Amino acid sequence: MIEKKVDCVVIGGGPAGLAAAIEADKQGLDTLIIERDVTLGGILQQCIHDGFGLDRFKKRMTGGQYAQRFIDVIKERKINVLLNTMVLDITPSKEIYASSPDEGMLHINAKSIILAMGCRERTRSQVLIYGDRPAGVLTAGAVQRYINMEGYLPGKKAVILGSGDIGLIMARRMTLEGIKVEGVYEIMHRQNGLTRNVVQCLKDYNIPLHLGTTVKSIHDKKRIHSVTVVEVDKNLKEIPGTERDIDCDLLVLSVGLIPENELSEKAQIEIDPVTKGPIVDSDMMTSIPGIFAAGNVATVFDLVDYVSQSGEIAARGAAKYVKHPKEENIETIDVHPGNNVAFVFPQKIRKKMESETFPIFMRVKNEACNVATYLEQGGNKIKIKKHLIVKPPEMIREILKTNQLDLSSDLTIHAGE
Amino acid sequence: MKEEEYTCIVCPRSCLGKLIIEDDGTMKTEGFSCKNGERYAIDEHTDPKRVLTTTVKIEGALFPLLPVVSSEAISFSKLKDCLKYLYQIKVKTPVREGDVLVDDILDTGVSILAARTML
Numbered sequence: 146m147i148e149k150k151v152d153c154v155v156i157g158g159g160p161a162g163l164a165a166a167i168e169a170d171k172q173g174l175d176t177l178i179i180e181r182d183v184t185l186g187g188i189l190q191q192c193i194h195d196g197f198g199l200d201r202f203k204k205r206m207t208g209g210q211y212a213q214r215f216i217d218v219i220k221e222r223k224i225n226v227l228l229n230t231m232v233l234d235i236t237p238s239k240e241i242y243a244s245s246p247d248e249g250m251l252h253i254n255a256k257s258i259i260l261a262m263g264c265r266e267r268t269r270s271q272v273l274i275y276g277d278r279p280a281g282v283l284t285a286g287a288v289q290r291y292i293n294m295e296g297y298l299p300g301k302k303a304v305i306l307g308s309g310d311i312g313l314i315m316a317r318r319m320t321l322e323g324i325k326v327e328g329v330y331e332i333m334h335r336q337n338g339l340t341r342n343v344v345q346c347l348k349d350y351n352i353p354l355h356l357g358t359t360v361k362s363i364h365d366k367k368r369i370h371s372v373t374v375v376e377v378d379k380n381l382k383e384i385p386g387t388e389r390d391i392d393c394d395l396l397v398l399s400v401g402l403i404p405e406n407e408l409s410e411k412a413q414i415e416i417d418p419v420t421k422g423p424i425v426d427s428d429m430m431t432s433i434p435g436i437f438a439a440g441n442v443a444t445v446f447d448l449v450d451y452v453s454q455s456g457e458i459a460a461r462g463a464a465k466y467v468k469h470p471k472e473e474n475i476e477t478i479d480v481h482p483g484n485n486v487a488f489v490f491p492q493k494i495r496k497k498m499e500s501e502t503f504p505i506f507m508r509v510k511n512e513a514c515n516v517a518t519y520l521e522q523g524g525n526k527i528k529i530k531k532h533l534i535v536k537p538p539e540m541i542r543e544i545l546k547t548n549q550l551d552l553s554s555d556l557t558i559h560a561g562e
Numbered sequence: 563m564k565e566e567e568y569t570c571i572v573c574p575r576s577c578l579g580k581l582i583i584e585d586d587g588t589m590k591t592e593g594f595s596c597k598n599g600e601r602y603a604i605d606e607h608t609d610p611k612r613v614l615t616t617t618v619k620i621e622g623a624l625f626p627l628l629p630v631v632s633s634e635a636i637s638f639s640k641l642k643d644c645l646k647y648l649y650q651i652k653v654k655t656p657v658r659e660g661d662v663l664v665d666d667i668l669d670t671g672v673s674i675l676a677a678r679t680m681l
Contacts, residue, residue, distance in 0.1 A: 183624060184624065190678070193615050193616070193617060193629035193631075193677065194615050195613045195615055195631060205613065207615055207629060207631050207677045208629075209629045209659070209677045209678035210631065210659060210677050210678070212678075213659040213678055213679055216679070217679075293617055293627065293629065294625050294627060295625065295626070295627075296617075296625075296626040296627050321616065321645060339574075340569060340571055340574070340576035341571040343569075344569055344571050345571070345612065348569075349612070349638065514575075533573070533574075533575050534574055534575045536574065539574055
């Protein structure tokens with residue numbers, strides 16, 4: 146077994162990990178990225194569509210272009226990268242066990258760890274579709290990788306379940322590659338993805354979106370040949386008599402993302418039941434001192450720009466920890482979701498804040514027009530920002546000023562009065 | 563007189579508005595909450611444009627496909643022909659992100675760029 150000692154190990158070479166590793170290197174930490182795929186960039190490499198980077202680079206870029214900016218810096222700064230290497234275990238004392246075909250087993254003693262494993266797609270078993278288990282039932286991300294990176298067409302006639310952005314983007318992509326997309330089915334009575342994607346991916350190509358309709362069962366043993374769809378009522382209960390069979394040889398699932406936290410759980414890191422990621426403080430530190438989390442492993446973001454930003458915050462946190470591990474007797478206050486707020490991230494703020502401003506991220510529960518966000522502490526309400534519209538699928542980022550806060554008591558964030 | 567409906571995608575408010583085209587060709591809009599909606603609906607009616615992203619074949623790389631992107635948005639009506647053209651080309655490593663692979667594709671004035679470095 147190869148033994149290594151490293152200041153900062155970044156697990157995952159996607160957007161969160163790349164940004165974190167660059168910042169950790171800038172902060173003077175001896176840094177190592179461990180990536181299980183054969184290239185850096187993570188899921189960005191299969192996102193050949195544009196729309197990335199507007200916030201950070203003020204420019205519409207494709208996923209690959211966005212990733213390349215960071216990969217070039219990783220190369221310039223000669224940051225250590227292990228590709229094709231799978232982390233098998235991390236311990237609360239920050240030991241990492243990994244394996245790769247080139248290096249064999251590795252045992253790494255890390256002074257700090259940044260978790261940047263991203264998220265994975267929900268599958269059919271998580272949305273309870275009954276019926277046979279044939280080939281041809283794939284998640285949207287798997288279809289995306291086949292078509293955009295590996296050069297396979299996984300079917301000829303597709304049905305898409307779920308109106309999340311990846312599903313909508315794949316509706317257009319499959320159409321352009323010659324796969325007939327019969328329609329997109331969404332169990333909710335509202336679309337899940339961005340309006341821009343409904344317009345440019347479905348309307349442009351006359352692909353119908355059926356709201357309040359879901360896939361009830363999948364047919365045949367070896368290869369999928371049809372699905373049964375059914376309409377649902379307001380309470381999402383199936384309406385008998387509305388079933389319809391659709392011939393297809395591909396069912397694409399775009400039914401949500403969940404942070405990938407098997408490693409975090411092995412290290413006994415405390416997980417938030419709402420975000421499904423580690424509970425972190427304003428430095429992105431988890432419940433285990435010296436282990437940080439960034440990007441979609443912590444909470445599913447919808448802008449990659451925010452993912453990168455969380456990586457950089459985590460890296461600055463890791464640098465502080467490595468330089469002064471003993472001084473890190475950290476006290477925090479809790480941030481609570483208030484009116485119409487589903488969750489707030491990070492969940493804790495350090496009492497000792499060094500930066501003058503810091504971001505918090507949140508999602509609302511219900512759509513609302515002309516509302517302001519507020520922070521409330523001990524009966525005092527301060528307005529943060531006014532919004533024309535807030536929607537559940539669109540995450541809100543607010544920049545808080547440290548001097549606005551009373552860092553001795555918990556705070557609550559509201560969307561609306 | 564003709565009426566068309568458009569959902570503006572300039573901001574998250576996503577206004578649904580109407581474009582009214584008079585018989586003499588003049589256009590006006592209803593239902594958008596700002597000027598962006600008006601401009602969007604008129605552009606969508608007269609010459610909708612989209613950024614083209616797809617892949618082309620590449621030789622000598624870890625993967626068989628190279629992602630590409632148009633330098634600017636292309637008229638929607640020309641997208642399919644541009645795609646057809648791009649299916650026929652094949653490039654070789656090394657390719658750097660931003661390299662021009664096709665200059666002025668099908669007389670659109672738009673170039674096709676490599677969207678990733680593959681060495």
